[in-house]
Amino acid sequence: MIYSWKKIVKHGIPLLTLTILIEIFAGQILQGKQESLLLFPVFLISIPVINSISGNIGSVLGARLASGLHVGYIKLSLKDKEMQDNLLISILIGLITYLILAIVIYFIALFGNLIEDIALIEFIAIIVLTGFFLICVVSFISVLTAFISFKRGLDPDDMVAPVVTTVGDIMGIVFLFTVIGLVGVGI
Amino acid sequence: MYAKEMVKQSLPLIVFCGLGAIVAGSTLGIMIDLLREIPGLIVVVPAIIAIRGNISTAFGSRLGSAYHLGIIGADNLWNEELKQNILGSLFLSLFVSVIIGFLAYASSFILGVYPNPFKLISIVILAGLISAIILNLLTIVIIYLVFKRGFDPDNITGPALATFGDIVTMLSLFGSAILVEVVL
Numbered sequence: 001m002i003y004s005w006k007k008i009v010k011h012g013i014p015l016l017t018l019t020i021l022i023e024i025f026a027g028q029i030l031q032g033k034q035e036s037l038l039l040f041p042v043f044l045i046s047i048p049v050i051n052s053i054s055g056n057i058g059s060v061l062g063a064r065l066a067s068g069l070h071v072g073y074i075k076l077s078l079k080d081k082e083m084q085d086n087l088l089i090s091i092l093i094g095l096i097t098y099l100i101l102a103i104v105i106y107f108i109a110l111f112g113n114l115i116e117d118i119a120l121i122e123f124i125a126i127i128v129l130t131g132f133f134l135i136c137v138v139s140f141i142s143v144l145t146a147f148i149s150f151k152r153g154l155d156p157d158d159m160v161a162p163v164v165t166t167v168g169d170i171m172g173i174v175f176l177f178t179v180i181g182l183v184g185v186g187i
Numbered sequence: 188m189y190a191k192e193m194v195k196q197s198l199p200l201i202v203f204c205g206l207g208a209i210v211a212g213s214t215l216g217i218m219i220d221l222l223r224e225i226p227g228l229i230v231v232v233p234a235i236i237a238i239r240g241n242i243s244t245a246f247g248s249r250l251g252s253a254y255h256l257g258i259i260g261a262d263n264l265w266n267e268e269l270k271q272n273i274l275g276s277l278f279l280s281l282f283v284s285v286i287i288g289f290l291a292y293a294s295s296f297i298l299g300v301y302p303n304p305f306k307l308i309s310i311v312i313l314a315g316l317i318s319a320i321i322l323n324l325l326t327i328v329i330i331y332l333v334f335k336r337g338f339d340p341d342n343i344t345g346p347a348l349a350t351f352g353d354i355v356t357m358l359s360l361f362g363s364a365i366l367v368e369v370v371l
Binding site: 001004005006009013021024027028031034037042052053057060085093096097100105108109112114162165166173 | 189190193194197198200201204206207208209211212213215216219223226227229230231232233234236238240241242245249253256258271272274275276278279282283286287290291294295298300349353357
């Protein structure tokens with residue numbers, strides 16, 4: 001037998017505990033903004049979506065970089081053309097996804113009577129701008145994590161996904177409230 | 188062209204996962220009254236979603252490796268290896284739920300919000316266990332179907348579990364919060 005429940009628990013706990021600590025921090029930011037979020041539930045709905053997209057894009061980019069590094073067609077340099085192309089395309093895919101899902105969320109919220117005093121254009125601007133900042137940061141962290149772990153002889157496939165999803169969860173919430181403050185919808 | 192291929196291959200799946208996240212987000216939107224009545228509940232949301240994703244995708248990817256090693260297969264699914272994996276995933280869920288509940292309570296307390304610790308921790312444990320059981324069952328069903336058709340489980344379990352995971356976790360949290368509100 002190669003698997004034992006004790007080993008699975010023992011190996012899982014350190015990384016999971018670290019993740020929990022960071023995610024609780026994200027949760028406390030939400031609690032600090034709870035009153036505004038309950039007044040504007042459309043942003044409450046958006047939070048899992050903002051985080052899911054950035055996590056997926058960062059993980060896909062990381063997996064592609066890992067394959068490139070393992071096979072050898074991506075070099076360990078920030079000037080590598082192949083890596084830069086991957087980075088740009090990730091940002092592009094992110095922008096398209098945020099645009100599509102912002103429209104879907106807006107109409108779901110409209111249908112459920114959860115929209116108060118926000119125009120479609122305003123909402124799209126907030127989500128796409130948040131998404132743009134977030135994707136830039138997450139993609140950059142994905143590149144750094146892949147490169148650093150590869151350089152140290154660790155498998156980037158194991159490292160990138162947990163790092164980018166956790167960082168993305170925190171930064172997504174921070175950027176959302178920053179952009180809302182910039183655009184100024186009174187939240 | 189290369190860029191076009193990349194967009195074509197990954198955009199649909201990422202949009203699809205985003206639609207799953209909208210269902211999870213809408214559950215959060217429906218929970219407004221509960222979030223208002225139970226201080227500290229909103230604190231556990233990012234943690235419980237992230238942890239559930241981590242535990243179930245790791246479970247799925249271990250089963251994928253076990254399949255490639257020839258330890259489990261469509262006609263040899265329910266064996267000791269699978270049972271150990273299920274037990275490990277359940278104990279891990281129980282353990283992290285306790286940590287999430289405790290840290291959410293302690294950090295709120297420090298920041299001057301005073302949740303009911305017993306209520307908050309029981310909601311998190313209940314939600315953690317319910318979602319773990321549902322997602323474990325779902326993983327086994329997905330793995331069985333994937334084996335039967337001869338697909339590579341590594342390509343399928345990750346995105347499938349990430350998408351279902353968010354939804355199942357939020358619904359479990361919603362259900363547990365209502366249950367604990369009614370009982371306690």
